[in-house]
Amino acid sequence: MQTKFARRITTASRSFTRTILDLTAQNKIISFAGGLPDAALFPKERIAFHAKALLESDDARLFQYSNASGVDALKNEIAKQYASANPKEIMLTNGSQQGLDLVCKTFLDEKDCIVVEDPSYLAALGLFHMYNATIKAVPLHANGVDITALEKLFHEAKPKFFYTIPIFQNPTGYSYSLENRHEVVRLAKQYHVILLEDSPYEALRYDGKPSISFADLLPELTIALGTFSKTLAPDFRIGWMKAPSEVISALTLSKESTDLQNSKFFQHVCARMMQNGEIAEHVKTLIAHYRPKRNAMVNALKHSFKESIEFVIPEGGMFIWVDFKACDDSMKLFDKAIEKGVAFVPGSVFFADKRISSYGRLNYTNSSLEQIEEGVKALHTAYVELQSAL
Amino acid sequence: MQTKFARRITTASRSFTRTILDLTAQNKIISFAGGLPDAALFPKERIAFHAKALLESDDARLFQYSNASGVDALKNEIAKQYASANPKEIMLTNGSQQGLDLVCKTFLDEKDCIVVEDPSYLAALGLFHMYNATIKAVPLHANGVDITALEKLFHEAKPKFFYTIPIFQNPTGYSYSLENRHEVVRLAKQYHVILLEDSPYEALRYDGKPSISFADLLPELTIALGTFSKTLAPDFRIGWMKAPSEVISALTLSKESTDLQNSKFFQHVCARMMQNGEIAEHVKTLIAHYRPKRNAMVNALKHSFKESIEFVIPEGGMFIWVDFKACDDSMKLFDKAIEKGVAFVPGSVFFADKRISSYGRLNYTNSSLEQIEEGVKALHTAYVELQSAL
Missing domain, CATH: 3.40.640.10 (Type I PLP-dependent aspartate aminotransferase-like (Major domain))
Structure with a gap:
């Protein structure tokens, strides 16, 4: 049947993010890829309370x-x-x-x-x-x-x-x-x-x-x-x-x-x-958990990478957008990072023209403070090794 | 913003079925329109049982x-x-x-x-x-x-x-x-x-x-x-x-x-x-409830309309497709039927070219046996009145 697919399908490629998600699910990799909320924070008790009331x-x-x-x-x-x-x-x-x-x-x-x-x-x-x-x-x-x-x-x-x-x-x-x-x-x-x-x-x-x-x-x-x-x-x-x-x-x-x-x-x-x-109350809980994670990632990046990268500290949300200045193509850094046990999303996929980019997107909401610390260190090791290999 | 709608929207019309559903929801009309299952039969206890287990x-x-x-x-x-x-x-x-x-x-x-x-x-x-x-x-x-x-x-x-x-x-x-x-x-x-x-x-x-x-x-x-x-x-x-x-x-x-x-x-x-x-067990319950409803509608149609309409007795499902032979345009019958307190879907909406039709679709799963009896009688009254008006 594939010969009958619409043009939109024959020119579409499988989502790279989905590929990364599959990769990180299979291996014991610290993932700064994806954009998942922290599942441990879902207000399961309140959800169950209201859902049960409805069911009854x-x-x-x-x-x-x-x-x-x-x-x-x-x-x-x-x-x-x-x-x-x-x-x-x-x-x-x-x-x-x-x-x-x-x-x-x-x-x-x-x-x-x-x-x-x-x-x-x-x-x-x-x-x-x-x-x-x-x-x-x-x-x-x-x-x-x-x-x-x-x-x-x-x-x-x-x-x-x-x-x-x-x-x-x-x-x-x-x-x-x-x-x-x-x-x-x-x-x-x-x-x-x-x-x-x-x-x-x-x-x-x-x-x-x-x-x-x-x-x-x-x-x-x-x-x-x-x-x-x-x-x-x-x-x-x-x-x-x-x-x-x-x-x-x-x-x-x-x-x-x-x-x-x-x-x-x-x-x-x-x-x-x-x-x-x-929900308003729950958002306060989320902020109380996510703010320290953002701070941890900002601090870890500054501590490991010093002046060798650039980024703007986000006032909220889930992501930090890092310019890995010494690495013209962050897809190469991605490959090296996976070897070191950490994942992020290379910037090029976010540009409409998919151009080669030195940027990468790092998510901090779905990792623990320890994983953030460890993952940034691993990413820095990958960054240094990549430069010395050039 | 409407000037910017895509062609597919500017040429689309609001679903006639949706209009009928709105109409029958507002008034005390017996509805053979729609294609809804009988809500009284949903296996709420079994759903609640498994949903609660999941929530816990x-x-x-x-x-x-x-x-x-x-x-x-x-x-x-x-x-x-x-x-x-x-x-x-x-x-x-x-x-x-x-x-x-x-x-x-x-x-x-x-x-x-x-x-x-x-x-x-x-x-x-x-x-x-x-x-x-x-x-x-x-x-x-x-x-x-x-x-x-x-x-x-x-x-x-x-x-x-x-x-x-x-x-x-x-x-x-x-x-x-x-x-x-x-x-x-x-x-x-x-x-x-x-x-x-x-x-x-x-x-x-x-x-x-x-x-x-x-x-x-x-x-x-x-x-x-x-x-x-x-x-x-x-x-x-x-x-x-x-x-x-x-x-x-x-x-x-x-x-x-x-x-x-x-x-x-x-x-x-x-x-x-x-x-x-x-689910297999529940389907048996559905059949035990829906079969008598189908039979009731078939019998009521034969009893009221005699040879003045034609239809094939369906072996299953939710609908009977009736040829109201004496009425070239079932949309007129629809208007008269609404006056008499009963709704069905005029056949023309089901044809790709929306041609005028003598057919109508009658649903029997979402009405009680009494409603089926009463609704078919009302429909027959509408049918007779429409013919004498011509």
């Missing part, structure tokens, strides 16, 4: 077909998180990745242009590629996107949307400054470009002050994506979209033909936890 | 990210249901509707031709339309598809796949005879056309003998879709695909970029229930 309820329709946009109680709670939103502007998705898919399905014709950050989230790049989109990339710096380059792209390429991860970005951990956000908003209005705002890490802030989202700055042109995968548990598979209600209607139509609806069981659990303030 | 287990990774293709234990159980299959030929989906979406994503380029039964499943037609497929329809009769017409289409239109619901079809309740199946297999081989076999109702057999699936007759050219929505509970959102392993690999790649993975919680529940034989 006499709601006969609990496991019946329901609507495509999700449980009202949960949409209500999510709407409250925005400056001004009503539940008709919210729909629930099978993780925020499905939000990306439904936006593509609803907005993209073949060859339509979109703009992404350079670098950007790997699985989004893969998805946009599957829709045969024309992908243009705008340079991302520590305080936001390159505004001159963005304006040139908006003007010349007339993109349908700009895919932006403005807070604790994946892979860089960078956040847009308020000034940069306002500039992006100005350009989006002027050129009438949709802002597709992905904010999976927003709640995981270790330093600094909360920032204003594009969803609040420019609601009429923003489709915002959120998720409980990082603040609660990935297996809930609950993400959401916030957009003008007429856009939500079209996205719901796409959702119906894609998979009819999500399971609403864990949506009910999630709604109860939000109503009780249990 | 000490598996730290229970709510963590996992693989895209699903829980191994469940894939093993599903594989056993085929004559010869291994778990690598199985992947789990968010209901079988998602299976359809992933097949389209993996196989269809714009304008690619596919063949559907005439009439066919509404939400599949909507989905194929979203992929801008060229849709050709082959007449369906009580014992299978029109083989001459199918061969002409395979020869002339060179379709990527033939979408077939060979057992207790939606909307007709018709099943392919064994002879018809063998003819379809012969054509699929000769013209190298994929059989996309959708079998959501297969287990709900009230009369006759089990039949051989295309997945078993022609595994190398069949992608089979199955679901637990009709045999267990729709909110589990667990469907599956069975195809050659190299096709499953490509479908998994599509799944990863679409929504990364499904929730595995209820996959574990489902696996435990299958291992214990609880």
Whole structure:
């Protein structure tokens, strides 16, 4: 049957991250690859409490077909998180990745242009590629996107949307400054470009002050994506979209033909936890555990590598984006690092053009403080050996 | 933002079935529309038993990210249901509707031709339309598809796949005879056309003998879709695909970029229930409840309408496909029936060309015996009044 595959499949490659995940699962390797939350922190008792209450309820329709946009109680709670939103502007998705898919399905014709950050989230790049989109990339710096380059792209390429991860970005951990956000908003209005705002890490802030989202700055042109995968548990598979209600209607139509609806069981659990303030409370626990891990990795990198690498200390999220300056191609460092028992994701996979890069993405949330210490040492050994081999 | 919608959205219409569902939810109408299982029959106690056991287990990774293709234990159980299959030929989906979406994503380029039964499943037609497929329809009769017409289409239109619901079809309740199946297999081989076999109702057999699936007759050219929505509970959102392993690999790649993975919680529940034989046992209960409902509707139709309508008694599934001979356009009967307090789905929505039709689809699984009696009477009143008004 393979001779019948669509073009999008014959040109797609298996996700490199997935390959790394398989590799690290098989071997006793300290993994700074992946972007997994710490499974030991899942609030299992609270989840079990609410799930059992639901299982014992006499709601006969609990496991019946329901609507495509999700449980009202949960949409209500999510709407409250925005400056001004009503539940008709919210729909629930099978993780925020499905939000990306439904936006593509609803907005993209073949060859339509979109703009992404350079670098950007790997699985989004893969998805946009599957829709045969024309992908243009705008340079991302520590305080936001390159505004001159963005304006040139908006003007010349007339993109349908700009895919932006403005807070604790994946892979860089960078956040847009308020000034940069306002500039992006100005350009989006002027050129009438949709802002597709992905904010999976927003709640995981270790330093600094909360920032204003594009969803609040420019609601009429923003489709915002959120998720409980990082603040609660990935297996809930609950993400959401916030957009003008007429856009939500079209996205719901796409959702119906894609998979009819999500399971609403864990949506009910999630709604109860939000109503009780249990998720907000749990996020404090996550921050109390993740902040020391970020600090440990920052300190270990500085201690081992001294001035031989460069990175910006992220104020939150899950990743540090390291410039391994002495190594033009971090894929070579990856191979050497695996030999030494540590994994990370080479930077090139995050660039739309997959160019060779000296960068690498390091995750710190899913390793213990000891593993962080040990893993960074092993990575430094790999780095030194690679240089002496050149 | 609506000016930026993709073509597939601007030409799509909101599902008529969804409109009917909304209508029947709001009013006190007896609904033979929809295709819902009887919620009173969900095996809530067994579900709760296994779900609680899982919630109390000490598996730290229970709510963590996992693989895209699903829980191994469940894939093993599903594989056993085929004559010869291994778990690598199985992947789990968010209901079988998602299976359809992933097949389209993996196989269809714009304008690619596919063949559907005439009439066919509404939400599949909507989905194929979203992929801008060229849709050709082959007449369906009580014992299978029109083989001459199918061969002409395979020869002339060179379709990527033939979408077939060979057992207790939606909307007709018709099943392919064994002879018809063998003819379809012969054509699929000769013209190298994929059989996309959708079998959501297969287990709900009230009369006759089990039949051989295309997945078993022609595994190398069949992608089979199955679901637990009709045999267990729709909110589990667990469907599956069975195809050659190299096709499953490509479908998994599509799944990863679409929504990364499904929730595995209820996959574990489902696996435990299958291992214990609880689902097979539950299906016996369903049949014991649904058979009398089918009989009640068949008898009520014969009693009220006499020779003024025609239909084939389905051997299983959820639907009866009625030819309201005296009414050229069943949409008019629908309007009159709503006035009388009963709903069904007018046939025209199930035809790829949406032509005016005298047919209607009646569901009997989600009404009580009394409602079936009363609803058919009301429908007959509407039918008589409509004729006297003409």
